[in-house]
Amino acid sequence: MVWKTTIQHLLRRAAPALRPDPALAKEMRARLEAAAAQRLGRALSIRHVAAGSCNGCELELRATQTLIYDLTQYGLSFVASPRHADILLVTGVSTRNMAQALREARAAMPDPALVVAVGDCAVDGGVFKGSPVVLGGTKALVPVDLVIAGCPPNPAEIIAGLVTLVEAHDTKMPPKPKILPGMA
Amino acid sequence: MIRELSAAEWQAKQGRFVALWTDQNFAYALYHPGELVFVALEQGGYPALAHKGAGWFMRLARDLNGHVARGFEAAPPAIDHGAAPDGTSPWPNFARHPEEGAHQVAVGPVHAGIIEPGHFRFDVKGEQVLRLTARLGYEHKGILALMRGKSPSHAARFAARVSGDATVAHSLAFAHAAEQAAGLTPPPRAVHLRAIMAELERLANHTSDVGAMAGDAGFAFLDARFALLREWLCQAAQAGFGHRLMMDRVVPGGVADDLADGGREAILAALSAIEAELPSLRRVFEDYASLQDRVVGTGLVPPDLAEAYAAGGYVGRASGQRGDARLSPGYAPYETFALYVPVEQAGDVAARIKVRLEEMPESIRLVREFLASLPDGALCLAPEPATGMGLGVAESFRGPVWYWLRLDAGQIADIFIADASTLHWPLLEYAATTSILADFPLINKSMNGSYAGVDL
Structure with a gap:
C-alpha cells in the first residue's frame, strides 16, 4: 500500500509547495553562520515556558517548526528540558501562579544562557497589564536579553528575532575555543 | 429564558x-x-x-x-494556589492511591513540548494509570475582573485573548452576549464574515491537532503535512482578514473590517489545496496498523459519562453526544446551510480523530457557501450604551463557548465565561485511567482542553 499511496501522492499533488522567501532565508542563514558558527558552534537549543499566555503565541511558535519556516535549518531547535537549553523562550504575562516555575526553569539552565520574551504579554503584560495577579511580563521574574513583540508575532518575526539575538551577543557568550584543551 | x-x-x-x-x-x-x-x-x-x-x-x-x-466545602481550590506576592506557593497534598504498589508521577507545570502550563499528578501501578488529578490555574490572569467596568467594545480585546486558538469563537460568543444585552442585531454581511472566520479557525485547529496526534503516535510525516495545511489557512486568514489567527476581527455590533481585496481568492485557493491533500492523509490514518494500534481503544470516554458532563465538541460527539451550539441553541447564519454534524460512539482517541477529520470537509463546504452568498451592506453597528443582561454562545472547534454579562449604562457590570474545556478536563482525568501513562500525551492532545480558557 505504501508504494500505491506514494504514486498517488506524486500524481495528484495539485498545490505548488509553499517555500520560505528564498532571499530572506538566505540572508538569515548567512547572518547566522557569521555569528553562531564561531560563537556557539551552531547548536542553539531553546526551552519554551508558557507563563500565562492565551496560547496564541504557542501556535506561532509551533508554526516555526513547519516545512515552510523550518527553524532547524538555522541551527535552532526546541528541547524538552531547561537542562539542555541555551535559550529560555518565555511567552505570557508572568502570572503569579507561574512565577516559581519560571524562576526554577531559568535556574535549571546551564550558564551562559539567554532569555527571550515572545509576544506582547511577555514584553510587559500586554492587554492584561495592571491585573493584580499579573506580574508584568518576563522581565518581572528573570533578566531578559531580547523581546519579540507582536500579538502574536508571526513565525518569520520570531525566527528573525532569534537570529538577531545570536548575532548580538558576542560578549555574553564566549567564543568556543578552536582547539580543545589537550588536543593541541 | x-x-x-x-x-x-x-x-x-x-x-x-x-x-x-x-x-x-x-x-x-x-x-x-x-x-x-x-x-x-x-x-x-x-x-x-x-x-x-x-x-x-x-x-x-x-x-x-x-x-x-x-455541601461542597471540602473541595480543593480551582485556580487559587495560595501564592505569596512573590509567586512562591506551597504544594497541595495529593493523597496517595490506596492500592498496594501504587506510586505517584508528577508532571508540570512546565511540560516537554510547546504547550500551556498545568500540573498533572498520576497515581500509577506499573504502566497503568490508576488516577489522574489535574491542577490548573497557572495561567490565571484575572480576565473577568479586567473586563468589568469596560464597554463591550473595549472589553472585546480580552475576550479575543481568553484562548488564542479559539479567538474567533470567544469573540463571537462575547459579541452575541453583548448584542443581546444591548438589543442589537449585527448586519447580515458581518454575520457571514464571522461565520467564515469561525469555520477557518475550526479547520486550522482540526488540521494541526490531528497532525499533532499522529506526531505523538510516531508519524512525523502526517504531522508535517497537517501542519502545512494549517499554515496555508493562517496565510489565507492573513490575506483575507489581516491577522493569521483573525484576532480582534469579531467585535460587538459586527466585524472590525471587511474581507480584504484578494482575500476571497486566497481563502478559496487554500481550501482547494487542503481538499486535494486530505483524502491521501486520511488514508494513511486508516491504512497503517501501527497508527491504529495507538489510537483505537485509547483514552476512553464512555457515552454515559460524556452525557453526565454535557461534553461538547469532538469530545462529546466522539462519545455519542449530538450537541452542536451552531444548531442548538443555534445562531445565524447556520440555520439555512444544512449543517452536518458527525457523531461517533466509540469514545476513544480514534473516534475523536474521526470526528475531526469528518468536520474538515464540512467546514470547507460551509466557507465556500458563505463566500458565495456573502451579502452586501454594513459591517458594524455602534452599540448604544445599554442596560441589560445578555447570554451568548458560539461553537468553537472544541465545543460551545458561553458568555454571560450584565451591562449597566453601557459598561460591563459583571461577566462570566465558560469555555467548553471546563467540562472536558474531568473527562480527561477519567480517560487517562483507561490507558497506560505513555499514552497520556496522545489522550491529552485528543481532548485538547484549553488551559488559558479555564484559568481565566
Missing part, C-alpha cells in the same frame, strides 16, 4: 448542566440549550449542585468571589 428559583428548586433542577457562577447577589446556573436559573445568595453562599460538571465552577466561584457552595 431566565427565572429565579428557591433553594430547593435550585438543587432539584434537572437538565444538561453547562455552567455555574456567582455575582454579588445571586448564584446562576446555565442549562442546555440556554436556560438560565438563579438563586439568591445567603450569607455568601448557595446550595451546592450535584451535577457532575458543577465541581470546577463551584471551586472557581469560591476562588474568585469567596462564595461557598454549601
Whole structure:
C-alpha cells in the first residue's frame, strides 16, 4: 500500500509547495553562520515556558517548526528540558501562579544562557497589564536579553528575532575555543 | 429564558448542566440549550449542585468571589494556589492511591513540548494509570475582573485573548452576549464574515491537532503535512482578514473590517489545496496498523459519562453526544446551510480523530457557501450604551463557548465565561485511567482542553 499511496501522492499533488522567501532565508542563514558558527558552534537549543499566555503565541511558535519556516535549518531547535537549553523562550504575562516555575526553569539552565520574551504579554503584560495577579511580563521574574513583540508575532518575526539575538551577543557568550584543551 | 428559583428548586433542577457562577447577589446556573436559573445568595453562599460538571465552577466561584457552595466545602481550590506576592506557593497534598504498589508521577507545570502550563499528578501501578488529578490555574490572569467596568467594545480585546486558538469563537460568543444585552442585531454581511472566520479557525485547529496526534503516535510525516495545511489557512486568514489567527476581527455590533481585496481568492485557493491533500492523509490514518494500534481503544470516554458532563465538541460527539451550539441553541447564519454534524460512539482517541477529520470537509463546504452568498451592506453597528443582561454562545472547534454579562449604562457590570474545556478536563482525568501513562500525551492532545480558557 505504501508504494500505491506514494504514486498517488506524486500524481495528484495539485498545490505548488509553499517555500520560505528564498532571499530572506538566505540572508538569515548567512547572518547566522557569521555569528553562531564561531560563537556557539551552531547548536542553539531553546526551552519554551508558557507563563500565562492565551496560547496564541504557542501556535506561532509551533508554526516555526513547519516545512515552510523550518527553524532547524538555522541551527535552532526546541528541547524538552531547561537542562539542555541555551535559550529560555518565555511567552505570557508572568502570572503569579507561574512565577516559581519560571524562576526554577531559568535556574535549571546551564550558564551562559539567554532569555527571550515572545509576544506582547511577555514584553510587559500586554492587554492584561495592571491585573493584580499579573506580574508584568518576563522581565518581572528573570533578566531578559531580547523581546519579540507582536500579538502574536508571526513565525518569520520570531525566527528573525532569534537570529538577531545570536548575532548580538558576542560578549555574553564566549567564543568556543578552536582547539580543545589537550588536543593541541 | 431566565427565572429565579428557591433553594430547593435550585438543587432539584434537572437538565444538561453547562455552567455555574456567582455575582454579588445571586448564584446562576446555565442549562442546555440556554436556560438560565438563579438563586439568591445567603450569607455568601448557595446550595451546592450535584451535577457532575458543577465541581470546577463551584471551586472557581469560591476562588474568585469567596462564595461557598454549601455541601461542597471540602473541595480543593480551582485556580487559587495560595501564592505569596512573590509567586512562591506551597504544594497541595495529593493523597496517595490506596492500592498496594501504587506510586505517584508528577508532571508540570512546565511540560516537554510547546504547550500551556498545568500540573498533572498520576497515581500509577506499573504502566497503568490508576488516577489522574489535574491542577490548573497557572495561567490565571484575572480576565473577568479586567473586563468589568469596560464597554463591550473595549472589553472585546480580552475576550479575543481568553484562548488564542479559539479567538474567533470567544469573540463571537462575547459579541452575541453583548448584542443581546444591548438589543442589537449585527448586519447580515458581518454575520457571514464571522461565520467564515469561525469555520477557518475550526479547520486550522482540526488540521494541526490531528497532525499533532499522529506526531505523538510516531508519524512525523502526517504531522508535517497537517501542519502545512494549517499554515496555508493562517496565510489565507492573513490575506483575507489581516491577522493569521483573525484576532480582534469579531467585535460587538459586527466585524472590525471587511474581507480584504484578494482575500476571497486566497481563502478559496487554500481550501482547494487542503481538499486535494486530505483524502491521501486520511488514508494513511486508516491504512497503517501501527497508527491504529495507538489510537483505537485509547483514552476512553464512555457515552454515559460524556452525557453526565454535557461534553461538547469532538469530545462529546466522539462519545455519542449530538450537541452542536451552531444548531442548538443555534445562531445565524447556520440555520439555512444544512449543517452536518458527525457523531461517533466509540469514545476513544480514534473516534475523536474521526470526528475531526469528518468536520474538515464540512467546514470547507460551509466557507465556500458563505463566500458565495456573502451579502452586501454594513459591517458594524455602534452599540448604544445599554442596560441589560445578555447570554451568548458560539461553537468553537472544541465545543460551545458561553458568555454571560450584565451591562449597566453601557459598561460591563459583571461577566462570566465558560469555555467548553471546563467540562472536558474531568473527562480527561477519567480517560487517562483507561490507558497506560505513555499514552497520556496522545489522550491529552485528543481532548485538547484549553488551559488559558479555564484559568481565566
